[in-house]
Amino acid sequence: MNSFLYDIIGLIAGVCFILSLKGLSHPRTARRGNLLGALGAGIATVIVFFRADEERASSSNLYWILGAIAFGVLVGVPAARKVQMTAMPQLVALFNGVGGGAAALVSIVEYMKLGASASTAEVIATVFTVVVGCVSFSGSIVTFLKLQELMTTRPVIFPGGRFVIAANLVAVLAVAGWVISALGTNPLLILAALSLLFGVLFVLPVGGADVPIVISLLNAFTGLTVAASGYVLQATLLIIAGTLVGASGTILTRLMAEAMGRSLFGTLFGAFTAKPQDSGGAAETRPVKSGTADDVAILLNYARRVVIVPGFGLAVAQAQHTVRELADLLSAKGIDVAYGIHPVAGRMPGHMNVLLAEANVPYEQLSEMDEVNPTFPQTDVALIIGANDVVNPAAKTTPGCPIYGMPILDVAQAGNVIFLKRSMRPGFAGIENELLFDPKTTLLFGDAKASLTKVVSALKAL
Amino acid sequence: MNSFLYDIIGLIAGVCFILSLKGLSHPRTARRGNLLGALGAGIATVIVFFRADEERASSSNLYWILGAIAFGVLVGVPAARKVQMTAMPQLVALFNGVGGGAAALVSIVEYMKLGASASTAEVIATVFTVVVGCVSFSGSIVTFLKLQELMTTRPVIFPGGRFVIAANLVAVLAVAGWVISALGTNPLLILAALSLLFGVLFVLPVGGADVPIVISLLNAFTGLTVAASGYVLQATLLIIAGTLVGASGTILTRLMAEAMGRSLFGTLFGAFTAKPQDSGGAAETRPVKSGTADDVAILLNYARRVVIVPGFGLAVAQAQHTVRELADLLSAKGIDVAYGIHPVAGRMPGHMNVLLAEANVPYEQLSEMDEVNPTFPQTDVALIIGANDVVNPAAKTTPGCPIYGMPILDVAQAGNVIFLKRSMRPGFAGIENELLFDPKTTLLFGDAKASLTKVVSALKAL
Amino acid sequence: MEAIAIISIFVLAVFVGFEVVSKVSSTLHTPLMSGANAIHGVILVGAIIVAERSSSTMELVLSIIAVVLATINMVGGFVVTDRMLEMFKDKNRAGK
Amino acid sequence: MEAIAIISIFVLAVFVGFEVVSKVSSTLHTPLMSGANAIHGVILVGAIIVAERSSSTMELVLSIIAVVLATINMVGGFVVTDRMLEMFKDKNRAGK
């Protein structure tokens, strides 16, 4: 293909990406936006096989490449199709990580090829890609492990941790300097190893609740590495696409952190400055008021206003349809029902909206935190279903705890508080919730769906 | 100066322009945005004298250039400083026109220099700049004449006009083709002359009310010519700045047209399709109800809600401070007072807001058209001060009239309508206003400021 | 391509990236992140280029791994984003 | 500079131009138009370049006229925009 034509088609793919991000920013156009992005990626992938490049024509690696793509599709598509709603965030983290890894590998291979003929700017771009790509790779793996609960979701801090990480950083910089000045493949591989380690150390101390922010940040990082490898490969499309993702990812990270009431700095380095907390095992012996489904049904029946606060447990129990049934029942009795949606309820931003939308809950009943908080004093019952951190007053009262500073749903202001959960175990952030011991709190233990089903029948019987 | 450094500083100027436009889109940052734009322009102008260019160093034209700049400043600054608020739009049109003219001249001179060595792409860009720059120049001059009322503000249509303009367009395209294929300076000058003519013919049929839309469109045109001459001169900054203005100007033109309820196509070509209307001299003999300042004061005094509709006449009479006095007086009497601001009242978008802001009218009292229209049925008095077209029901009832389709302020729904104007003359669009003959309308003839002063004293005396 | 061209493209793309997402509502944070994530899977193009050029086995192995990883990133990313957004479509319908 | 670089810059600048002004309120239409108008006065840079290079009198005369016109466009444009916005400042103050 004529190389100008090739470039122009590449630019069209870039425009698809811009329109894709634009579309993804508005609910109405989001799906089309995603499809446009896929279109752009498809165009880019197809035309690369038709470009005018001497090395290309003589390549006997074509079958390997096509095989690798087929294999990637066979792994990626089923994973994306079969994943449970609750596990999507970690899948996104994983996809991001492999993207970062791919960018780092591309730069390493290109560097092997270019060798001493690389210009300083190209070497710098290579070093950047390898460092940031590897950090993104290993960091994403750790976030995956955290979200999948294959490891603790709490900040992992070990004695002297901040010195280890500082030493690691210095080592990365030193080896980077070495690669730039002395060149050579081996130093580059050492750099990759050090960067992988740094990615792990960088994410370990992040509290579980802040993980989505970190995923978004690593996503922006990967974007920048793609831009840098676009520079080395002289592929304008990669520069545009990578920069777009880098820039939009940075803004998105900031927006997410704001939605959770966290500063980006606090998210990343909070664990070093805050004192580690233990969850206070002693507290668990304190008495709590647990009730039956009938008690809950009665409380609800005589309420004028009920606010339902869904959380991660609702997603786990797949209780969204039962919740809807309950809400419809209450509405039919003339009770004012609203859902109070915390921006970080669940395991990804917007998780609850997605889940409740699936159950066809009317959009108007969903209230955002800022809307619903002022109404709690007029609310008779706050029904908390599988949520914990998002209503934990510790976010206001306990400086230094992992969620300190996060805005919460003020359910304590409601007349009665009902928790539907299976045990006294804490939520994602791993901290005790004092509200469970509050005299106006009633606990209904059990799986959220089972409990709700019982409450619904009890209500019908009343 | 090192050429890379030169380019980088140019890019910084480009970033200033982006931030400038961004700033100008928000009231809070608008002024800073404008200053940033000036900073970028200043940087760009200064560094051009320091670039590494052989031809530059040997140039003895420097004094001419500096003199020309000084002269331009001496003309431009006082004009911009001394212009009356009411005359700003035509000044903007004029500035835009000279910019387009400058771009056309730059391309012509560069073309003389390059001669036959110009590539086809460069010749095409040159032709584009000359055509569009000249259209922008002469078109802007005509809009200036219209707005300054040095010529009629009505659409100018002559028999066979559409054939003349079509022939002109064909001639422009033919000569453009000639220049591209045959090259030569003379054809280019012929092209310039034809384009100047086309600019005049293009703007003449536009109704006065649509003039701001045309200015905005010509502004976008000029931006594109600057981008094209940036291509010929290989100046990245000109490409970026010109494209920015071209793109944002296009969007702005669409937004403006929407605010006036016009389609862009209708604006430009409406006069060809609509039948010309005469203003119906016969109607002016019909009786109208004119009142005295005392009558108006009484009507106002017993109202519960008054909506003040300011228009161009308020600006002419500089009556904004007196209006404020009246409104304060009415408010003090417990009367609910609001200003109904039509988006195109006055002679430029936002004109009324600027004027009333100058008189320190509180922002909350200013209601946009969409807000205030539903309240007219509950309004006792609509007080129309120097406005006409923006309340003219012909926009709804008379298809084919120059303002047909424009949303208007529905003052006819109010209990009483009071017009403060000097005569029975129509407004900018030059069409009769039936509302003046409505039985519930009272006319108070005279200069707006004088009339208002009288109404204020009458009110105080009540 | 000249350095200044690349830098200009980079700077402009940064602005485009900033502007297009700056008004996104928090409900769409996850799909947007996921969609952006899929877009950087276009590194697949780079992986294919280096794979085609590979001469040594080492280079080929590494670049084929890169192709697999990039494909997973790109294809999986768009599919998972589409699944997330499927539910929003329902919501919009219900909301109307 | 390569054609593709110029086209890329052009396309990206179009998006930036679209995005930055797409949310402007109608009150600011005039100042925005006027400010954008002043920005294209940067054609002054082009006018200076061709004026410096001019060898014939004809070229010099035309390019000096271009310099004058461009200067008026640029300097007058920013000054008049600033004057318009001066009043908005008052409004903001009054609004608070």
Ligand SMILES: NC(=O)c1ccc[n+]([C@@H]2O[C@H](COP(=O)([O-])OP(=O)(O)OC[C@H]3O[C@@H](n4cnc5c(N)ncnc54)[C@H](OP(=O)(O)O)[C@@H]3O)[C@@H](O)[C@H]2O)c1
């Ligand atoms: N949305 C995001 O972007 C995002 C992403 C990552 C992390 N996070 C973090 O995740 C947390 C979200 O808060 P949250 O209140 O929604 O969840 P949470 O604090 O993790 O609490 C979930 C609760 O649900 C209960 N539960 C689990 N499975 C259940 C089942 N089948 N039936 C009934 N109850 C069940 C658990 O208690 P039992 O075990 O006793 O049943 C647990 O206390 C925040 O810390 C947030 O920062 C959010």
Ligand SMILES: NC(=O)c1ccc[n+]([C@@H]2O[C@H](COP(=O)([O-])OP(=O)(O)OC[C@H]3O[C@@H](n4cnc5c(N)ncnc54)[C@H](OP(=O)(O)O)[C@@H]3O)[C@@H](O)[C@H]2O)c1
């Ligand atoms: N805002 C924009 O962007 C813009 C730009 C260009 C054109 N336009 C067009 O301008 C028109 C604006 O409508 P409008 O209602 O504000 O103005 P208008 O229709 O032009 O009416 C102004 C009225 O004010 C009266 N007037 C003039 N001087 C006066 C004075 N000193 N004291 C009292 N009255 C005076 C005139 O009547 P007398 O002569 O009888 O006094 C005239 O009827 C629309 O057609 C609009 O499309 C708007």
